Amino acid sequence: MDDFLAARSQMALSLGFHIIFACIGMVMPFFMAVSHYKWLRTGDEVYKQVTKAWSKGVAIFFATGAVSGTVLSFELGLLWPVFMEHAGPIFGMPFSLEGTAFFIEAIALGFFLYGWDRFNRWFHWVTGVVVGVSGLVSGILVVAANAWMNSPAGFDYVNGQYLNIDPMKAMFNNAWFSQALHMSVAAFVATGFAVAGIHALMMLKGKNIAFHARAFRIAAIFGAVAALLQPLSGDISAKDVAKRQPAKLAAMEAHFHTEEKAPLIIGGIVDEKNGKVDYALRIPGMLSFLAHGNFTAEVTGLDQVPVENRPPIAVTHYAFQVMVGLGMALVLVSLLYFIALWKKKSWLQGRWLLKLFVIATPMGFIAVEAGWTVTEVGRQPWIIHGIMRTADAVTPMPGIVYSFYIFTAVYISLSLIVAFLLYRQIKMVDKLYN
Amino acid sequence: MLYVVIVYLWAAILLYLLLGGADFGAGIIEFFTSRRNRSRTRRTMYQAIGPVWEANHMWLIITIVILFVGFPKIYTTMSVYLHIPLTAMLLGIIARGTAFVFRNYDAVKDDLQKLYSRIFVYSSVITPFFLGIIAASTVSGSVDPAAEDFLSAYVFSWLNWFSVTVGFFTVSICGFLAAAFIIGETNNEEDRGFFTRKAKWMLAAAVACGVLVFTAAYMQGVPLVEWIFGKPGGILAISLASLSLPFLWYGLEKGKTVLIRLAAGFEVTMILFAATYRHFPNIVLLKGGGYLSLLEHQGQDKTIDALAWALLLGSIFILPALFYLLYSFEKKRPVR
Ligand code: HDD
Ligand code: HEM
Ligand code: HEM
Numbered sequence: 001m002d003d004f005l006a007a008r009s010q011m012a013l014s015l016g017f018h019i020i021f022a023c024i025g026m027v028m029p030f031f032m033a034v035s036h037y038k039w040l041r042t043g044d045e046v047y048k049q050v051t052k053a054w055s056k057g058v059a060i061f062f063a064t065g066a067v068s069g070t071v072l073s074f075e076l077g078l079l080w081p082v083f084m085e086h087a088g089p090i091f092g093m094p095f096s097l098e099g100t101a102f103f104i105e106a107i108a109l110g111f112f113l114y115g116w117d118r119f120n121r122w123f124h125w126v127t128g129v130v131v132g133v134s135g136l137v138s139g140i141l142v143v144a145a146n147a148w149m150n151s152p153a154g155f156d157y158v159n160g161q162y163l164n165i166d167p168m169k170a171m172f173n174n175a176w177f178s179q180a181l182h183m184s185v186a187a188f189v190a191t192g193f194a195v196a197g198i199h200a201l202m203m204l205k206g207k208n209i210a211f212h213a214r215a216f217r218i219a220a221i222f223g224a225v226a227a228l229l230q231p232l233s234g235d236i237s238a239k240d241v242a243k244r245q246p247a248k249l250a251a252m253e254a255h256f257h258t259e260e261k262a263p264l265i266i267g268g269i270v271d272e273k274n275g276k277v278d279y280a281l282r283i284p285g286m287l288s289f290l291a292h293g294n295f296t297a298e299v300t301g302l303d304q305v306p307v308e309n310r311p312p313i314a315v316t317h318y319a320f321q322v323m324v325g326l327g328m329a330l331v332l333v334s335l336l337y338f339i340a341l342w343k344k345k346s347w348l349q350g351r352w353l354l355k356l357f358v359i360a361t362p363m364g365f366i367a368v369e370a371g372w373t374v375t376e377v378g379r380q381p382w383i384i385h386g387i388m389r390t391a392d393a394v395t396p397m398p399g400i401v402y403s404f405y406i407f408t409a410v411y412i413s414l415s416l417i418v419a420f421l422l423y424r425q426i427k428m429v430d431k432l433y434n
Numbered sequence: 435m436l437y438v439v440i441v442y443l444w445a446a447i448l449l450y451l452l453l454g455g456a457d458f459g460a461g462i463i464e465f466f467t468s469r470r471n472r473s474r475t476r477r478t479m480y481q482a483i484g485p486v487w488e489a490n491h492m493w494l495i496i497t498i499v500i501l502f503v504g505f506p507k508i509y510t511t512m513s514v515y516l517h518i519p520l521t522a523m524l525l526g527i528i529a530r531g532t533a534f535v536f537r538n539y540d541a542v543k544d545d546l547q548k549l550y551s552r553i554f555v556y557s558s559v560i561t562p563f564f565l566g567i568i569a570a571s572t573v574s575g576s577v578d579p580a581a582e583d584f585l586s587a588y589v590f591s592w593l594n595w596f597s598v599t600v601g602f603f604t605v606s607i608c609g610f611l612a613a614a615f616i617i618g619e620t621n622n623e624e625d626r627g628f629f630t631r632k633a634k635w636m637l638a639a640a641v642a643c644g645v646l647v648f649t650a651a652y653m654q655g656v657p658l659v660e661w662i663f664g665k666p667g668g669i670l671a672i673s674l675a676s677l678s679l680p681f682l683w684y685g686l687e688k689g690k691t692v693l694i695r696l697a698a699g700f701e702v703t704m705i706l707f708a709a710t711y712r713h714f715p716n717i718v719l720l721k722g723g724g725y726l727s728l729l730e731h732q733g734q735d736k737t738i739d740a741l742a743w744a745l746l747l748g749s750i751f752i753l754p755a756l757f758y759l760l761y762s763f764e765k766k767r768p769v770r
Contacts, residue, residue, distance in 0.1 A: 056539055063535035067528045070491065073498045074524055077513030084502055085510045089733030092503030096741050099499050100748035103492045107755045114763065165733070167740040397517050397588055406521075410528060417532070421540055428541040 006404040007079045007394050012376070013404075014072055016369055017411045021065030023368065025105075026139045026184070027191035027222070028058045029132030034218050036125050050215045052116075057425055059113055064418055066106075079400070083383050083393035086162050090155050091148040093167035094141035101138040105131055139187065140180040147175035150375070151244050152384050178240040179375075182233045185226050186371060189330060190364030192223020197361025198426065200354040220357065223364070224334035230327055235290065241378075242291035245385060246300040247309060248378035251316040253287055255301045262287040262299040267321065270314040275302070277317075311380040319373035326367040333360050435735075438742040440715075440728055443500045448706055450493035452611065452699055455604075457490045459612025461530065461558020462605060463632055464551070471628065472551075478619055478629075479612070491531070504741050507731040508718055512568070515577045515591040519564045526561030529553050559605055566604030570597040573713065574656050578721035595650040603643040607702060610636035614682075614698035618691035630686050633694070637682075661712040668708045675704035 001009075032054050039047035073095075077084050111119070111127035118124075148154075154170025156163045199216035203209055242249045249255070254265055256275040264287045268280025285295035292299070302310055333356050340347035347353050383390040460479040467475050501509040513520065530553075537550035571577060571592040581587035613633035620626045651658035662668045678697050685693035710717070716725035732738055 056541070060535055060539050063531050066491070067531040070495060070527055070531075071524050073495055073502075074513070074520055077502060077509050078517055078520060081510035081514050084513075085506045088502040088506035088509065089504070089737040092499070092733075092737065093740055093744065095499050096503055096744035097748070099492070099496050100744070100751055102495065103748070103752045104755065106492055107752070107759050110759050111762075118762070165736050167737055395514055395517070397514060398584060403517075403521055406525070410525065414528070414532060417536065421536060424541045425539075 105134040151175035188226035195219035200357040258301040459608035462609035523564040530557035566601035570600035606639040
């Protein structure tokens with residue numbers, strides 16, 4: 001492995017790790033707020049127990065998220081100094097505002113975790129909501145920074161110089177809205193299904209039904225609503241990508257030849273060398289419709305992109321298929337759940353619906369990782385789309401491979417410990433609340 | 435507006451040193467405590483740092499963000515040449531932050547607690563040690579942009595006696611701050627005596643390390659004496675710091691908690707002031723006389739303005755909330 005590849009892998013690993021904790025940090029506070037609210041309104045003690053049990057889990061995730069985020073803010077410089085030297089002053093606005101959002105989140109979390117029975121109950125409830133809102137705001141802000149890398153704005157690039165910097169324009173670049181919307185909804189999908197799945201499993205085991213049924217319902221409703229919205233938001237994203245990064249879209253769809261009435265390719269094996277996809281299902285005209293809203297529109301293919309500016313096609317295409325496939329599976333589960341809630345109450349008694357939720361537990365998070373792979377790998381070979389190449393941005397220091405090995409070991413051990421602690425936490429629910 | 439940003443940068447560093455430092459110090463005290471007394475140390479300290487510890491570390495992130503948005507050249511130079519100690523510090527931050535939370539939130543309290551504690555304690559010492567090394571390396575003229583080989587570019591940029599002694603000095607200062615802050619949190623005579631002894635001990639260690647720092651600086655040709663005593667401001671800061679020492683000692687003897695905290699905070703503020711004042715605005719001094727200056731290597735005006743506004747607006751939200759947090763957990767009585 002060479003140093004450049006090591007730097008990319010280390011960045012991807014750190015972000016892929018951080019995003020899981022970030023999603024949970026953004027979304028769990030809202031689940032807790034609902035359950036907390038129900039306790040305050042109905043006096044049902046079980047809801048208080050749910051809130052408390054969740055908040056212990058969140059404390060673990062929050063700390064892990066915070067340290068992995070701190071690492072990231074250093075890693076941008078440790079791995080990509082050339083990029084940061086030019087990009088820092090341009091796309092820094094969201095990061096400087098994010099500082100405030102994080103700070104408020106940390107302060108509110110202090111109030112929430114240590115404030116049981118110390119404060120006015122509603123003040124305490126509001127601090128929990130503030131944790132969620134500021135987490136969501138920070139998520140939106142970082143994604144705006146990432147969107148700038150896809151859709152650079154707010155400066156003039158003249159002879160290798162970055163002139164007339166306007167940080168506000170850079171923050172509100174063309175991609176920020178579609179990306180931030182899609183990411184925020186994704187966080188709800190992923191966390192909702194993960195949490196619902198765990199509680200569904202406990203219900204199947206017949207443990208503490210009163211507790212787990214309440215927890216399951218809150219998480220499942222959040223996750224299912226978000227899952228139904230996600231394809232709509234994904235469609236906005238896809239149309240946006242078609243406009244601003246045709247090469248990325250072509251790679252996502254493994255669309256090699258520019259054509260009108262372009263077909264949507266589902267499944268299949270990508271043959272990058274010969275520019276074709278074998279064994280795939282093709283829906284004529286569908287890609288033209290999805291990308292431009294018109295079945296006969298022309299869609300730019302990879303043949304229009306010089307070879308040295310093409311992203312890795314197979315990875316981008318497979319990752320996209322995984323994301324959309326899982327998204328559709330989750331839409332199906334959500335529809336069944338809503339039918340059960342409104343029309344077929346008897347389904348809620350059956351075990352098969354819960355089993356579906358158990359199977360869906362990791363799907364949202366896998367889709368999140370796949371989605372980021374699409375966005376980031378699809379942007380290659382650029383670190384700033386059309387302006388700076390990733391290979392030109394990397395640190396001159398040799399030996400990054402070792403740093404990559406160390407961080408890999410650290411992140412693997414942390415994931416194992418967090419999983420183990422979570423397992424213990426869930427096992428203790430029996431003892432504490434039965 | 436540039437000066438607004440610089441003031442925030444300095445304040446963020448100071449607050450990280452004071453609050454984050456005290457937080458590291460809690461682990462350092464635990465490190466230097468006999469096994470018999472550890473659980474007591476832990477209980478008191480956890481009460482003290484629990485609610486705010488998450489917020490303490492935000493100052494580091496603010497520092498980094500100000501650097502990469504406002505002074506990208508400074509951020510990237512440090513990232514490239516001090517890659518190794520920065521990575522070591524990051525590993526320390528990861529280990530410490532997670533071990534602290536695992537220790538408190540593991541649903542089952544078993545032998546793993548010992549492992550968490552060990553990791554927490556060791557990383558509490560290592561992290562500020564590398565922080566000190568990094569801080570010292572930026573000013574000791576050891577970073578060499580013209581270096582040709584790996585060792586002189588990426589290792590000797592930070593591995594030298596001056597940096598190492600500053601590392602030890604930072605560790606002892608953090609330990610001292612923690613002990614001094616915690617005295618006010620104790621609720622019985624025995625604990626109070628215990629932490630007072632720790633505070634004195636750490637203060638003595640800090641003075642001893644300070645002497646080592648000057649010795650190393652002299653041997654290495656770092657003009658530390660000239661920086662600190664070269665301008666009236668530096669002399670004033672050091673004199674005030676020395677003058678406050680008797681007050682500190684008096685406070686420790688008599689158990690005056692507010693006085694101890696004020697004097698300890700003041701002491702450290704003056705040390706940071708003296709260390710940064712003389713060579714301001716050059717915060718990175720390179721080998722061969724080059725330097726990176728806060729007044730010459732900043733971003734374009736619009737960036738600096740936007741950053742300053744973001745910081746000012748942020749403080750309007752943050753400061754009242756932070757004070758309220760500290761205040762509410764200070765009065766221990768539950769309010770209802
Ligand atoms: C639960 C997770 C999840 C699910 C079910 C989906 N996505 Fe997604 N997708 C993401 C999670 C995600 C993500 C991880 O959040 C990304 C990465 C960057 C971003 O902004 O969102 C993303 C990126 C992303 C992009 C690239 C945006 C860019 O590069 O700017 C497109 C075109 C889509 N998605 C489209 C879809 C479609 C058509 C879906 C249909 C079901 C879909 N996504 C489901
Ligand atoms: C948290 C979700 C994210 C994930 C999972 C993710 C994933 C990835 C992946 C897979 C790569 C490697 C691409 C390749 O080398 O082919 C990468 C690179 C990178 N990402 Fe992201 N990314 C995320 C968000 C962000 C954000 C928010 C930023 C910046 C604000 C960012 C900045 C970068 C940079 C600087 C690189 C290295 C250069 C490059 O390869 O383009 N990423 N990321
Ligand atoms: C799409 C990608 C990202 C999203 C959605 C995201 C979101 C979040 C959220 C919600 C948190 C709060 C932690 C929690 O509640 O558990 C967090 C923490 C953090 N993130 Fe990220 N983040 C992303 C990428 C990044 C990147 C690229 C950086 C660095 C440049 C970064 C820096 C941080 C830092 C420093 C923290 C710790 C703040 C604290 O102590 O609360 N994040 N992130």
